Amino acid sequence: MRRRLRSPIPPRHGLDAARLRMPEEGEWGSLLEHLVERLPRVAQERIEEMLREDRIFGVDGPLGVDTPFVPGSFIWFHRDLPDEVTVPFEVAVVHRDEHLLVVDKPHFLAAIPRGQHIQQTALVRLRRELDLPELSPAHRLDRVTAGLMMFVITPGVRGKYQEMFRHRKVHKEYEAIAAYRRDLELPRTIRSRIVKERGVIVAQEVAGDPNAETYVELAEHRDGLGRYRLVPATGRTHQLRVHMSGLGVPILGDDFYPQVREKALDDFTRPLQLLAKTVEFDDPLTGEHRLFTSSLRLTAWDSPSEWAGEPVDIRTAEPSIGLVRAEYDSTSAE
Numbered sequence: 001m002r003r004r005l006r007s008p009i010p011p012r013h014g015l016d017a018a019r020l021r022m023p024e025e026g027e028w029g030s031l032l033e034h035l036v037e038r039l040p041r042v043a044q045e046r047i048e049e050m051l052r053e054d055r056i057f058g059v060d061g062p063l064g065v066d067t068p069f070v071p072g073s074f075i076w077f078h079r080d081l082p083d084e085v086t087v088p089f090e091v092a093v094v095h096r097d098e099h100l101l102v103v104d105k106p107h108f109l110a111a112i113p114r115g116q117h118i119q120q121t122a123l124v125r126l127r128r129e130l131d132l133p134e135l136s137p138a139h140r141l142d143r144v145t146a147g148l149m150m151f152v153i154t155p156g157v158r159g160k161y162q163e164m165f166r167h168r169k170v171h172k173e174y175e176a177i178a179a180y181r182r183d184l185e186l187p188r189t190i191r192s193r194i195v196k197e198r199g200v201i202v203a204q205e206v207a208g209d210p211n212a213e214t215y216v217e218l219a220e221h222r223d224g225l226g227r228y229r230l231v232p233a234t235g236r237t238h239q240l241r242v243h244m245s246g247l248g249v250p251i252l253g254d255d256f257y258p259q260v261r262e263k264a265l266d267d268f269t270r271p272l273q274l275l276a277k278t279v280e281f282d283d284p285l286t287g288e289h290r291l292f293t294s295s296l297r298l299t300a301w302d303s304p305s306e307w308a309g310e311p312v313d314i315r316t317a318e319p320s321i322g323l324v325r326a327e328y329d330s331t332s333a334e
Helices: 031-038 044-052 122-129 155-166 239-246
Strands: 018-021 056-058 074-077 092-096 100-105 146-152 171-179 188-195 204-206 212-222 225-232 274-282 289-293 329-332
Touching: 031 044, 100 122, 122 146, 146 155, 171 239, 188 239, 212 239, 225 239
Parallel strands: 146 274
Antiparallel strands: 018 074, 056 074, 092 100, 100 146, 171 225, 171 274, 188 204, 188 212, 188 329, 212 225, 274 289
């Protein structure tokens, strides 16, 4: 296995440098010519400025404006950071040891840098605040979902923890608040086929062999609301949200299912009432059995009056944009 080249420039603001590999073939006379074509969203003047300021590096050091194009070579640089809306919630540390960091991620904070969310992400914040520049995520959690998320402190053991999630050796349980329906038979296991196409913001249920499975149980109910225990056996995009919506009880605060609703990035009201509650596994390094529990609580259960007017029943809502309903293989789970 080829060893990954180490970046010649350190992280900045908690962010690793971007790395680009040059094509093996091409008729570009210079690195600048290639980057102008490769990075169409960056003005040519800005690329030239970065080269003059020694902000673009090769394996042997900074590269200048006249650097020739070298097929198959690598370059590193830090992207210009976008203006971001500050997420006014803290990331709480649940557990930390030599190799592992477990935190409670708040609603509205993205897990890792992507798209419009760079500095305002759990990974970048933790790298800065805890002075852990090589911290990496063991798995992912949606921006709108709160609760437990695991990070790996030691690069050399990163793969062992990530493989646990990849091979489904981690038992995860979620808590959700949604409408209570007397006619809904629970507990049950939901199995369906979920796909998400590039460029479409919602996932869809389609006909075909199931690739998503969720156990759903009603923990308790009061005042027309239910507190549900969700145990996913798979990890498809938006799986829990899609399955709850399909049952006719979409999760409170869901702006995608069953109907897409626009929400500004600086609107921190009515968060999705979905919480990654527990994470349980056998540690791949020590064999020790570990169980972590979130200390966060869902506001709709504690303060239901604040959620008055929230559409809670799929029977009163229009179908979601791009959402295709499919038949469920729903079996009672004892």
